[in-house]
Amino acid sequence: MNRLGIFGLVCVVLAFNSCVEKIAFELDKPDRERLIVSGLLTDLRETQFVYLSVTTSNAREPILDGGNYTLDDMPRPFSGAWVKLIDVTSGKSWDYYLTKDGQYELTGFVHESPEARYSLEITVSGAVYRSEPQAIPEVIGSDELSFSFERARLDDNPDAALVVIRTETTLPEQVGDYYLRWMVDEAYFWDLTFFPNPFNTPPPPCVVFGFPEPERITLLNGELLNAPGGKTTQIVAQKLVDQSFLSRHYFNVRQLSISKDAYEYWRRVREIVNNTGSVFDTPLAPIKGNLYSVYDDEEVVLGYFEVAKGKRERIFTTFADVPFFLEKICEYQPNKSRDEYDPTCLSCGAFPNSITYFPDWWFDD
DSSP states (O other), rough: OHHHHHHHHHHHHHHTTOOOOOOOOOOOOOOOOEEEEEEEEESSSSEEEEEEEEEEOOOOOOETTTTEEEOSOEEOOOOOOEEEETTTOOEEEEEEEEETTTTEEEEEOOOOOOOOOOEEEETTTTTTEEOOBOOOSSOOEEEEEEEEEEEEEEEEEEEEEEEEEEHHHHHOOSSSSEEEEEEEEEEOOOOOOOOOOOOOOOOOOHHHHHOOOOOOOOOEEGOOOOOOOEEEEEEEEEEEOOOGGSSSSEEEEEEEEOOHHHHHHHHHHHHHOOOOTTTTTTOOOOOOOSEEESSSSSSOEEEEEEEEEEEEEOOOOOGGGSSSOOOTTTTTOSSGGGGGSOOOHOOGGSSEEEESSSOOOTTTT
16 A cells, blocks of 8 residues: 555545545555545444545546546545445345445444344445455443533644533443444534515524544553443543534434454554654554455555444533634624625535434434
8 A cells, every 4th residue: 555545545534535634745646546445334223334435546537626627636436336235144235325426325234143244345347345254342331421611722723612522431341352432423403594584484404414523533442451340531522612503513422342453443543643744653654454355466445344333322512501602693684685694504505414304313312
């Protein structure tokens, strides 16, 4: 794997096809594109995702963007694949379906047997790629979430207004032989501008989804602890306080029990993300994933397909919790013309990931 492969890998795995951490180094383009896979399968009753993209290459063609042809070296989503999950112990399989560019979804999956060993299979124009078979771990801890609003340094801002999400984790009732990882996503209500109208009809609800801190990789190695059933506290996310906190703002925290190989993979990715360029830092080096080409031993496949036991907890804040001043930028003002409002005040579709209805779980808490 060359340096360009590392860059593409980090960009994709951090935030489901969202590159947020830039690492500078010379580009070393291969002669053909390389497949990047970012996937997670859990035993939670929820939609499962696989994201596919490809690295740049010497043969990359420019794309039409805003009326101009541009050539960039960022990974591009790949949508021309047949993706399926296979239980290699029973032979049962499930198909993923393309829902947006580079995003494949599996719905209705149920993990039924502790004996199951799952492998991802990707077929692209006759080429076949697979992940090493994996079992879903059997043990996991539990989380008790809390939040606090604080002033702290963030990048170049020494006094940033932040919300900090913490968990007090109860560890599994065993000594070692477990590895944990945390993922955090967010969902918040966005209040669109309510313009006066003859029927007094309000705008539809708008719920926006995202990742508060995709570059954070939170891991725990049970082999380093001797505290069965003990507790540990750590920060799992923090976010700059902005207008998204004017209404209910959820943080969905997933604790994942993963394999030792997956732990090592994420630990190495974290080293790259945290690399500051010091001569004492770990240098950029190939990260071995768990995917391979069935018919070409020499082909490099980037990324990881992760199989995990999951446990999910939610916590939310409201405007009443926020101790900082927040301007209501979308509030209607009689002397302000419609075109003076930000596009996000006028349409929920201005957000890349949003819906105009409340999720089923929105009012459960």
